[in-house]
Amino acid sequence: CVIAGVVIAILRRGDWRIGAVLIGFIGGWLPWAQYLNRTTFTFYCIVILPWIILAICYVADAIRSRASTLAWRLTFISTLAVIALVSAFFYPIWTAMPVPYDFWLSHMWFDSWI
Numbered sequence: 572c573v574i575a576g577v578v579i580a581i582l583r584r585g586d587w588r589i590g591a592v593l594i595g596f597i598g599g600w601l602p603w604a605q606y607l608n609r610t611t612f613t614f615y616c617i618v619i620l621p622w623i624i625l626a627i628c629y630v631a632d633a634i635r636s637r638a639s640t641l642a643w644r645l646t647f648i649s650t651l652a653v654i655a656l657v658s659a660f661f662y663p664i665w666t667a668m669p670v671p672y673d674f675w676l677s678h679m680w681f682d683s684w685i
Contacts, residue, residue, distance in 0.1 A: 573623070576630035589629050596622040608683065 574596065580589050599619035603611060635643050663670050664678050679685050 573626045573630050576633070577626050580629065580633060589626070592622050592625045592629065595619075596626065610683070 574593070577589055577593050577596075580586060581593065596619055599622060603615065634646060638646065661678060662668075664675065
């Protein structure tokens with residue numbers, strides 16, 4: 572979603588700074604795109620983390636500057652709630668807790684994750 576917001580910002584505003592962020596993100600992600608059918612480990616994403624953080628901050632600021640205070644707060648709280656729920660859902664898998672097979676399988680949303 573953030574990358575879509577960045578692309579929209581580039582097209583609407585023509586801001587070269589956010590374009591540089593997009594190029595940095597693509598430059599870090601593109602080498603891994605050829606391996607989408609293989610298992611890759613998330614720690615390799617550390618190279619694109621700064622670009623993702625910059626993109627999130629840029630899009631969040633764009634939303635904040637256009638929205639009312641109430642709408643911004645609701646959006647922010649809703650986003651944090653979704654992040655917390657997804658984190659709680661995946662926590663047992665991320666921490667390698669022993670779980671039943673059906674529980675584990677319910678977390679494997681894509682065939683490439685198995």
